[in-house]
Amino acid sequence: MIDPKLIRHTPDVVAEAMRRRHKAIDLDMLTALEERRRAALSKVEVLKAERNAVSGQIAELKKRKEDATGHIEAMRRVGEEIKELDEEAHIAEAEFMQILLTIPNLPDAGVPDGADADDNVVVRTWGEPTQPDFPAKPHWELAEALGLLDFERATKIAQARFSLFVGLGARLERAILNYMLTLHATQHGYTEIWPPYLVHPDSLQASGQLPKFEEDLFRLREGLYLSPTSEVQLTNLHRDEIFEAGALPRYYTAFSPCFRAEAGAAGQESRGLIRQHQFDKVEMYKFVEPERSMDELESLVANAEAVLQGLGLPYRVVLLCAGDMGFSALKTYDLEVWMPGMGKYVEISSCSNCGDFQARRGQIRYRREAGGKPELLHTLNGSGLAIGRTWAAVVENYQQADGTVALPPALHPFMGCATIGG
Template identity: 50%
Template sequence: MLDIKWIRENPEKLDEALARRGAPPAAADLIKLDEARREHLKRLQELQNRRNEASREIGKAKATKDETLAERLIAEIAEIKAEIQDGEETERRLDGSLEDALARIPNLPFDDVPVGKDEADNVELRRVGERPDFAFKPREHYELGEAMGLMDFDQAAKISGSRFTILKGALARLERALGQFMLDLHTSEHGYQEVAVPLLVRDEALFGTSQLPKFAEDQFHTTEGRWLIPTAEVPLTNLARERIIDVAELPMRVTALTPCFRSEAGSAGRDTRGMLRQHQFNKVEMVSITTSDTSVDEHERMTGAAEEVLKRLGLAYRVVTLCTGDMGFGARKTYDIEVWLPGQGAYREISSCSVCGDFQARRMNARYRAEGEKAAQFVHTLNGSGVAVGRALIAVMENYQNEDGSITVPPVLRPYMGGIDQIGGPG
């Protein structure tokens, strides 16, 4: 959420930033809502002052035995009290209108974020690793998995509907191995603390990380009012909510491996084959809570941690900077890491690392107090996939496939597979 004080002082900058995102201007409407709220608060303060003044005048009237004046003042105070009570309800309504309007305004991109409409305008930063050169036509992951009898979409559809997958045997173990490998890497080498988090959260948690109110249709809502998490970013980032953290505790780096749940409301017809785009998938998430002067460097560090997963797995990938039109609602800058999938002959997103500034912190009232400072400041938050486990499984299957349909297990995963070095194949 943006600071209304900053908006009042910088209306042109807000509208310019929104224009870079392809969004309509909003400063004038927001300032109008704020002015109405401020005028109302001024009126309430005047009423409070008059009530206090009248109370003092009653004492003077009684001291001089002017009962007529005293009764008139008592009646005036009663009227003021009723007006204040009505005014407090109006205040809540005006506060709510402004907060709702602010909650629907996206974060402002950094100046170095490329301007564009969609993914076609993203800017490639680097390519890493060698793409495999097969002597045969590589197959897609679902062709490999179904041929081995270890990936079942039909039975999953009978149980749960479309966009679900059943993994069996060695493929189920390989997915588990990938998640454990990522957690071990991030906790032992990258300084993240593993956290086991709830998979069901309240409205306030999703609001804090800006999935609500704008993206409610993308979430799964339970009948009792909770939400299934779309990513562990939600509970991990909310670890800082309604807190004042000592600066000595920062940066706070946390990670979790969880199932994630997304309705994919806007993806009809996209990636309907296989397990690239699922309603339920596993992901290792990284979250950093930092100070305002370290968050940009932390963004580079986090992206490097996600890249290291792919380097250890021996997978070719590229890093792109998302343009303003493709960037997430709460981000100021985002790097996507796209892994090479030979079966598709394309790079596909496997991680997204974003720096959000204090946008989420304002929604969560998450602050820190620097040494020697009396006033607390809002923390800066970052989140990144470290990485999507299901997509990593797809990438391993397609990049390590053999002509006979078997899959070679990457060396770094073999300790997690009980020494198994190959899945499937003849016999």
Template identity: 45%
Template sequence: MHDIRAIRENPSAFDAALAKRGVAPMSSEILAIDESRRAKITAAEAALADRNAASKNVGAAKAKGDDAEFERLRALVAEKKAEIADLEEQAKVEDAKLNDILMALPNSPHDDVPEGADENDNVEIHKWGTPPAFDFDAKEHFEITGVMPGMDFETAAKLSGARFVLLSGAIARIHRALAQFMLDTHTSENGLTEVNAPVLVRDEAMLGTGQLPKFAEDSYQTTNGWWLVPTSEVTLTNIVAGSMISEDYLPRRYTAHSLCFRSEAGSAGRDTSGMLRQHQFEKVEMVSVTKPEDSRAELDRMTKCAEGILEKLNLAYRTVVLCTGDMGFGAQRTHDIEVWLPGQNTYREISSCSVCGDFQARRMNARFKREGEKKPEFVHTLNGSGLAVGRCLIAVLENGQNADGSITMPDVLHPYLGGKTQVTADGQLA
């Protein structure tokens, strides 16, 4: 959420930042509501002072036997009480209106974020590895002979509908192995703390990270009001919600492997084949909480953590900076990592790492205090996939495919597969 004081101090900068994201100028409307709200608060405070003064004199008038003055003052107290209640209610309504507007506005991009309309305007900043050169036509993951016995979309559709998959046998084990490998790498090499967090959360948690109110249709809600998390960013970031933490507590770096749920509203017709875009999927998430001056460097660190997973798996990838028109709602700057998929003959997103500044912290009221300072500050938050497990499975299967329908496994997964090194053409680990 945006800082109303910053908007008051520099409304033109606020409008310019929103313009980069295709949002019309809002400062005039926001400041008009803010000014009216503050005027009513000031008027209520003045009325309270008048009431208090009148209340003090009521007793004196009674003691003097001045009945006329007594009645006048008593009526004034009642009048001021009603006036205060009315002004406070008006201020409350305008405060809610102001909050709703600020809650619905996207974060301001960093100055170095490229301006653009969509993914075509993203800028590549890093590339690693060489896509494999096959002497046969590469297949998509669901077409590979060795994959077919362990990847069942028909049974999943019978159970749950479209955009679900049933993994079994070797494919299910590789999927599990990938998640375990990611967690082990992040905890033992990258300094992240593993968390096993709920996948059901309250409204407040979704509000804190920006999924609500704007993107309610993208998530699933239970009949008793809980939300199924679209990513464990929600739970990990909200660990510090409502907290006042000390400077030496920062940075905090978390990772979690969890189920994720997304309705994929608005994505009809996109990636309907295979398991690239599912309603239920798994991700190993990374979240960092830092001091303001450290968050930009932390984004680069987080990006390298995600890139390192792909390098260990020997999967070619490229990293791009998202332009202003392609960035997520809460991000100030985003690095998307795209892995090479031979079956599609292109790079596809497998991780998105974002720095949010104090945007989420203001929504969550997450603050810290510097040593020797009295005034608290909002923390900065970051999140990133480290990685999307299902998409990583797709990449491993497609990049490791052989002409006979078998799949060669990356070396780093061998210990997680009981020493097995490939999936045979009939779908067995061997």
């Protein structure tokens, strides 16, 4: 959530930010609601002050066994007025908040203009795109030949767009997860978390999925949701908390399966592991002091890059343009891994600085100094990485002419073998 005060004090800044995002919002409506709320509030407070004072007098009179019916009658009328004005203020505020919760974060000044993915900027490339001297196959063909994936049975068990790993394919998924978590927990200073997979709507509102993106989520009869990313759980780890001075930064990493209804995504990337209703992901998350968050974004990206470098997978780093960024982010880098079988770069990580956007929605604060006022902190999140897509990248990049896969050394200890197939 953006700072509500911006609506009143610098509406032009908000309007410009929304223009950059190619999002239309009704600022006049917001301003009017805020005005209504404040008008009702200032009126009702005068009346409440009067009621408090006269109530004291009534108490005095009653204590002395004197008549107070005049005061009581007057306060009855005041009470009715208070009730009406309170309601007016509540309604105006509720409507204001309802709209404010659907307004995306303001893009950082360092974010390029642009409407969609075509306007993103490649900031650097690592490694040479693998081009084997034989026709490279996509991972789903390799996996079928090696018996590593069984989409048909996954569909029978659940539905289309679910996956089922078999044998060394299943072990590879587990090995990648282990490799990533171990790297972040032991080399990058992140505290390891194993979170619940179901989340409360309050948690989804704090991280930004609700109320706007309900249709992308799986909801249970009980009112809980299947988490679409452990960013949700990690954001809410410290919801409604205040970090004492010196307690920041805090780094967390978590594994979780991620569930996405992907409404409206039918037809895209229908083959292989790229786009599924359920996928595994290791997430990195940071709670930091505001002035450090841009530096922290760079090191977060470096931590995600280390995963790919450790696996020897070629990739590039892309700075998203204002129109392509996610709802909660003010600046985002995507990591795109080279997939020789698919013949293109595919997004495998998204690292964002959310500024105080999530912190405000979740009331996550810190004290700059001992005894100081609580202030909103900044949060960052990044995939480290999407496991299924990493699985696909490993299989495609390390395929051999004979159809086997020669695994990168970093995975050998977690796999207990060096090759798949053959």
